[in-house]
Amino acid sequence: MADYFEAVVDPASVAAGKPDPAIFAAAAKVLNLEPEQVIGLEDSAAGIQSINGAGEISVGIGDANVLVEADVNFDKTDDVTLNAIKVALDSK
Numbered sequence: 582m583a584d585y586f587e588a589v590v591d592p593a594s595v596a597a598g599k600p601d602p603a604i605f606a607a608a609a610k611v612l613n614l615e616p617e618q619v620i621g622l623e624d625s626a627a628g629i630q631s632i633n634g635a636g637e638i639s640v641g642i643g644d645a646n647v648l649v650e651a652d653v654n655f656d657k658t659d660d661v662t663l664n665a666i667k668v669a670l671d672s673k
Contacts, residue, residue: 588612599627602634609637620666622658626650640666 583589588611595603609619616636623629624642629651632639640661641651648654653669655661 599625600630600634602631602636605632605635605637609635622661623648623651638666638670 588608590604590607590611592598592604595601595607597603605619605621606616608621609616612619617638619635619637620640621628621632621635621637622640622642623632626647626649629639629641629648633650633652638653639651641648641654642658642661643654643656645651645654652673653666655665
C-alpha cells in the first residue's frame with residue numbers, strides 16, 4: 582500500500598500525538614505544501630482537531646455528530662472524491 586503515498590510521517594518522529602497538530606504539519610512540510618493546500622482525512626475527533634490545528638482542511642469520515650469540528654464530513658471513504666470535497670466546501 583505504501584506505493585500509493587508520496588510520503589509517510591512516522592508518529593514517533595513528533596513530540597506529541599493527536600490532537601496536537603504536529604503530525605499533520607510535518608506531513609505538509611514533507612510534501613512541500615502550505616497548510617491551506619492540504620486536505621486531511623480523519624475518523625476521530627482528536628484527528629479532526631489535529632488537522633484544524635495545523636491550519637489544513639479537515640474531512641471527517643464517519644458520524645458527523647462526533648466529528649462536528651470537521652470542515653466537511655462523509656459517512657464512508659467510498660463517498661470521498663476531490664469533486665465531492667469541493668462541492669461540500671462550496672456549499673458552506
